[in-house]
Amino acid sequence: MARVDNPIVFMTTSPRTPAKMVPEIDLLIKNFEGQPWNKETQTSFMEVLRDEQFFNGSGANDPAFSARDRINRAPQSLGFVILKPTITLTPAGKALLTSRRQDEVFLRQMLKFQVPSPYHKPSSKAADFWVKPYLEIIRLVRYFGTLKFDELQMFGMQLTNWHKFDAIVAKIDKFRNAKLNNKGSYKKFKQSYLNAELKELYADRISSGKIKTRESNDASLGKFLETQSHNMRDYADACFRYLRATGLINVSHVGKSLSIMPERIKDVDYILSTVGRDPVFVDDKEQYLAYLGDAALPTLLTDNRDRLIERLQAEFPYVEINPSWDIEKLKDVLADYTEERKNGTIEAQIADIKDYKLYDEIQNTFEQIKKNELFDAPLMLEWNTWRAMTMLDGGNIKANLNFDDYGQPLSTAQGNMADIVCDYGDFDLSVEVTMASGQKQYEMEGEPVTRHLGKLKKATGKPCYSLFVAPTINDACVAHFYFLHKAKISYYGGTSVIVPLPLDIFQKMLEDSYKASYTPNPAQVKHFFDYSEQLAKSSEDEKQWFEGMKKEAENWLGQ
Numbered sequence: 001m002a003r004v005d006n007p008i009v010f011m012t013t014s015p016r017t018p019a020k021m022v023p024e025i026d027l028l029i030k031n032f033e034g035q036p037w038n039k040e041t042q043t044s045f046m047e048v049l050r051d052e053q054f055f056n057g058s059g060a061n062d063p064a065f066s067a068r069d070r071i072n073r074a075p076q077s078l079g080f081v082i083l084k085p086t087i088t089l090t091p092a093g094k095a096l097l098t099s100r101r102q103d104e105v106f107l108r109q110m111l112k113f114q115v116p117s118p119y120h121k122p123s124s125k126a127a128d129f130w131v132k133p134y135l136e137i138i139r140l141v142r143y144f145g146t147l148k149f150d151e152l153q154m155f156g157m158q159l160t161n162w163h164k165f166d167a168i169v170a171k172i173d174k175f176r177n178a179k180l181n182n183k184g185s186y187k188k189f190k191q192s193y194l195n196a197e198l199k200e201l202y203a204d205r206i207s208s209g210k211i212k213t214r215e216s217n218d219a220s221l222g223k224f225l226e227t228q229s230h231n232m233r234d235y236a237d238a239c240f241r242y243l244r245a246t247g248l249i250n251v252s253h254v255g256k257s258l259s260i261m262p263e264r265i266k267d268v269d270y271i272l273s274t275v276g277r278d279p280v281f282v283d284d285k286e287q288y289l290a291y292l293g294d295a296a297l298p299t300l301l302t303d304n305r306d307r308l309i310e311r312l313q314a315e316f317p318y319v320e321i322n323p324s325w326d327i328e329k330l331k332d333v334l335a336d337y338t339e340e341r342k343n344g345t346i347e348a349q350i351a352d353i354k355d356y357k358l359y360d361e362i363q364n365t366f367e368q369i370k371k372n373e374l375f376d377a378p379l380m381l382e383w384n385t386w387r388a389m390t391m392l393d394g395g396n397i398k399a400n401l402n403f404d405d406y407g408q409p410l411s412t413a414q415g416n417m418a419d420i421v422c423d424y425g426d427f428d429l430s431v432e433v434t435m436a437s438g439q440k441q442y443e444m445e446g447e448p449v450t451r452h453l454g455k456l457k458k459a460t461g462k463p464c465y466s467l468f469v470a471p472t473i474n475d476a477c478v479a480h481f482y483f484l485h486k487a488k489i490s491y492y493g494g495t496s497v498i499v500p501l502p503l504d505i506f507q508k509m510l511e512d513s514y515k516a517s518y519t520p521n522p523a524q525v526k527h528f529f530d531y532s533e534q535l536a537k538s539s540e541d542e543k544q545w546f547e548g549m550k551k552e553a554e555n556w557l558g559q
Contacts, residue, residue, distance in 0.1 A: 020411075021080070042065075101335060118284070135271070315337070381435055395525075419432050426526075485533060513557070
């Protein structure tokens, strides 16, 4: 049972992206179902997880803690698994692993998540919790039409009791009016406004002087407010991502806002009018777990046959509906045509990209990423780099990220594969991107990039190379990738040709491709990586090699 101590909304934040829990739950059940969830099985789970390569990390310091962080949070809190007395997959968990409609499964479970519950008991320090957080945030988005990320962070995260809904609405209205009248920097205005909200929320701790945080020796009010601001942002960020997985919510990465997808407004209105706002079975764990793990609760509008037919006719009027189709068949037909529409949208995007129609937009998106102007910059960097590679040269360029029903980026690739794979016929290229910088970049990306390249070599049996792109490149990554040019490691399929490039250099390569009077060909791509292999042999150290590769990239077409 988790103790909730905050005066702000409590939501699950691990894993950050909900889709990433699916292979891990599958792995847990296949290997440990029926066993007790203790330090021994938790450590063993991490060992299996590392072998499967789903998890970009090691958990080496405390593997049992790492396992609990992965499983005790979202998988258990959302009712997909029960961990006591033994590891058990719930009906909702089975639906998550087998259903074609994962968004529907996530939606049902999020609508049931509540505080308090037998899993989450607020302490005396916490707010007066009485809320189903995801339900109320959906209600808030529906009420306003569009809800900005800053508004969700500052005010939505204060919705700890559903009876406060009207008060939170009033706070947002007041903030919007104040923002309209603000003549100075929005960033400073927002921070000042947030600090005032935090001082009110944490008034008791501030007045009693209990503002030192565990993460720092700095006991100043400024540091305390900064820490609580980051906590609020983390919860709001996770809320954004989880709501996106329901299929109801549209995210504007540029505007950093949430809205209801127009086609799903009726679904949302049905939910808001039928799903109870009060937490249930707060003190009855047995009944709560049965309710939480029920894959059919709560009832959605998509469980209504007439509504399904109505939606099919509205979105795909050319479909002939057989009167004998039951609800599950209708849902499958809807899923089939939705997938077909998504693929058609993506194919149309690719055609426009290859014709350089989106060149300015792609370059502008990179600039916005560097300035941190977009929501979920890692996702946008991965998506935009896929678009850039599609434009850059010939080949079959596949993004391993997830797209929503309308061909927009939904979540990044799972940790067991490269972000982007480019098939050039005689050879393949994996492309990896990251927003991480400093030592964290090397710790997070150094080994996985090499592992993904080795996996690609083994799968294709062809020569394979890798391109690593980040806003800035850490020196440790440069040294690591330089060393791998020379080291024959059987686990990685021999030597590994991985070229790291800063984002601005990659943008220059894209610019050269745009300005060229012809479409660059795979031979020019291969030459770039063959040159890296030769340069690594003749360079005195990694710095000379890295500088040489940046110069080569700036003139990769020989212009």
